[in-house]
Amino acid sequence: MAAGLREGLPAPCCPCGCAWYFRPTASIREELRTTGHAVRLETxxxxxxxxxxxxAVTDWSARYFGQWWKAVEVEPQSVCAGPLVLAEIDPGAYGEAALxxxxxxxxxxxCAKAQLLVTRCExxxxxxxxxxxxALAYRSEPAGAILPPPRHPAMSRPCPARPIRWPGPVGIPTMACPQRKDPPVSRPRPVRAAVFSAGSWGTAAAKILADAGSDVIVHARRSEVADGINTRHRNPDYFPDVDLPASLTATTDPAAALEGADYLVLSVPAQxxxxxxxxxxxxIGPDTVIVSLxxxxxxxxxxxxSQVVAQVTGVPADRIAVLSGPNLAREIMAGRPAAATVACPDEDVARRFQQACRTSYFRPYTSTDVIGCELGGAVKNVIALAVGIAAGMGLGDNAAAVLITRGLAETTRLAVRMGARPATPAGLSGMGDLVATCSSPLSRNRTFGAHLGQGMTVAEATAATRQTTEGVKSATAILDLARVHGVEMPITEVMAALLQGKIALDEAAAALMQRPPRPER
Ligand SMILES: NC(=O)C1=CN([C@@H]2O[C@H](COP(=O)(O)OP(=O)(O)OC[C@H]3O[C@@H](n4cnc5c(N)ncnc54)[C@H](O)[C@@H]3O)[C@@H](O)[C@H]2O)C=CC1
Ligand SMILES: O=C(CO)COP(=O)(O)O
Structure with a gap:
């Protein structure tokens, strides 16, 4: 392996755990005095x-590490506050490698947003x-570090299926950091997040936070799950086939999980x-921010x-945030791209959590509209049940589109009446989540509805569903809210009646189609 970039460099040098290596060649210090380019990488x-x-080298560094680190171009003279890599390209080495x-x-x-041709000697x-x-080249030997494949296919063309060993640019020298010119910088400690619980979304959210560089501990109810996460870096119950970041740990002890936590991230069934x-x-610590998923x-x-959280904990609303959006957990575990909204009455709190969970595959936006975000997330589950029923009954794509569109209309009516901003239901936590949940066979709510549409009873569909299906219980609660606020929600009304056994499947479809004609709004 090429000489390691060990002196003064924190290891591992990026959150994916890879180390990077540069091979010393000629001296470049002299040239750098006049012609250098520099980037500063910070995490x-x-x-x-x-x-x-x-x-090309500094651009490459900024692109490659920018995913996990903050990479900014700076004056060459200003990079000496931390460990320093001096690098140059050896054209001879590149030519030989390219051939x-x-x-x-x-x-x-x-890789690093540039085309990479890769060959591997078995x-x-x-x-x-x-x-x-x-004109950059890489060579890796088995003892080297791992270059992860691109995090998600939509944002980069696929890498070879297996991770490739990453050598670092050939011909790039390393030297010890010259004399510091700036005083040492004091750095903030990593954000610490406690994720309760280790179900589908809790595990995926924990992975996002860990991939974003946070220090994450998961609270699991069962010790087998905590052990699986700690020893094999897998959640044996929910994602036995997906590797979790090695930095992610788990415990069954709530006090240990919450010790020193900046964030308590809650992901249990709402009931x-x-x-x-x-x-x-x-x-829960006096400064811990609580985030509801x-x-x-x-x-x-x-x-x-979020209201239940405030009631039970006494934590003020400006320390309670929600994260909501089109976030099918399994897709996120596969590193597929997704976005969501972090809402909190205190926008700074939302912004800080946005930073804490921002990765190359997860893009959080901020909002102060907690009501709109939460209602969008809850009502879409009921609409997804209806779309699932329509799919199970073979009613076709037109019917699904009608339910999604009119479902959004009734979500918006309720949300706005309860104090949400009119634009919020059109955003990620509203329409975004509605579309994802109603379209995806990964959705538990849609699948539950499909079971009903195919003739199962509610009890049979419940028995066939292992994971949380919020819409089943929330339908009646949402209908109650609609009545209290004087809002018409015909799809929710029919779904609540169906789930309570008050009407049959064919009556449900008829009830919606036979409503009196009206203008669209
Ligand atoms: N799975 C997904 O793709 C997404 C789920 N959500 C939301 O996250 C919340 C949690 O859902 P999932 O993680 O999917 O559910 P899940 O069923 O996969 O996991 C639920 C977790 O809660 C724990 N739990 C704690 N107390 C429990 C109790 N008394 N009964 C049952 N389980 C208990 C379970 O052990 C399990 O770890 C729901 O409100 C859901 O709508 C939100 C976005 C995406
Ligand atoms: O909320 C979700 C996706 O955003 C998950 O939906 P389900 O609970 O229907 O699986």
Whole structure:
């Protein structure tokens, strides 16, 4: 392996755990004095400068590490506050590598937003890669570090299916950091998040936070699940086939999970929130921000999850946020791109959590409209049940589109009457989530509806569904809210009646189609 970039560099140097290596060649310090380019890479707890006479090298650093680190171009003289990499390209080494790669069978991938041609020798395990546009080359030997494949296919062309070993640019030298010119910088500690619980969305949210560089601990109810996460980095119950970040840990002890937590991220079934939270509340720190991921309305009280949180914990509303959007957990676990809205009355709190959960595959927006976000997330589950029923009955795509569109109309009516901004239901937490949930076979609510549409009873569909299906219980609570606020919600009304066994399937469809004609609004 090429000489390691060890001196002074924090390891591992990026959140994916890869180390990076540069091979020393000629001296470039002299040239750098006059012609250098530099980027400064910063992440919580680490900072490194990359200086090269070649802009391609600093551009590459900014693109590659920018996913996890903040990479900004700076004056070469200013990068000495932290560990420093001096680098240059060796054209001879590049030419030799390019020939070796292009003459061998190779695949094309995208790395650091640039085309990468990759070849792997099965016998020796050596991987060589070249990026022709930038004249950068890489060579990796089995003991080297891992270059993860691109995080999600939609944002980059597919890399080879197996992770490739990453050598670092060939011909890039490393030198010790010259004398510091700036005083050492004090860095903030990483954000600490406690995720309760280890179900589908809790696990996916924990992965997002860990991938974003936060220090994450998951609270699991069962020790087998906590052990699986701690020892095998897998959640054996929900995602036995997906590797979790090694930095992610788990515990069954709520006090240990909440110790020093900046965020308590809640993802339990909405109807169990009150009882669960009452047990956990004494361990919540005075400054901990609580983030609800739940998409249900409490049946006995008609309260949204954030309201239940406020009631049980006494935490003020400006320390309670919600995260909601089109976020099918399994897609997120596969690193597929998604976005969501973080809403909190205090926009700074929303912004901080936005930063804490921003990754290359997860894009959070902020909002102060908690009511709109939460209602959008809860009502879409009821509409997804209806769309599932229509699918199960074979009613066709027109029917699904009608339910989605009119479902959005009734969501908006309720949300606005309850104080939401009219634009919120048209956003990620409203229409975005409605479309994802109503279209995807991964949705538990849609699947539950499809079971009903195919003739199962509610009890049979419940038995066939292992995971939380919020719409089933929330339908009646949402209908109660609609009545209290004098809002018409015909789809929700029919769904509540159907789920309570008051009407049959064919009556449900007829009830919607036979409503009196009216203008569209
Ligand atoms: N799965 C998904 O794709 C998404 C789910 N959500 C929301 O997140 C919340 C949680 O849903 P999932 O994680 O999907 O549910 P899940 O069924 O996969 O997991 C529920 C978790 O809560 C725990 N739990 C704690 N107390 C419980 C009790 N008394 N009864 C049952 N389980 C209990 C379970 O052990 C489990 O870890 C729901 O409000 C859901 O709408 C939101 C976005 C995406
Ligand atoms: O909320 C979700 C996607 O955003 C998950 O939907 P289901 O609960 O129907 O699976």
């Amino acid at each position: 919580a707890g680490a900072e490194v400068g990359v200086v090269s006479v070649e802009r 070796a790669v292009t003459q061998a069978p190779h695949t094309s991938a995208v 016998e020796s395990g050596v991987v060589r890669a070249v990026s022709p546009d930038q 169990t929130l009150r009882a669960n939270l009452a047990v956990w509340a004494p361990h 739940m998409k249900g309305i409490e049946t006995d009280t008609g309260l949204r999850a």
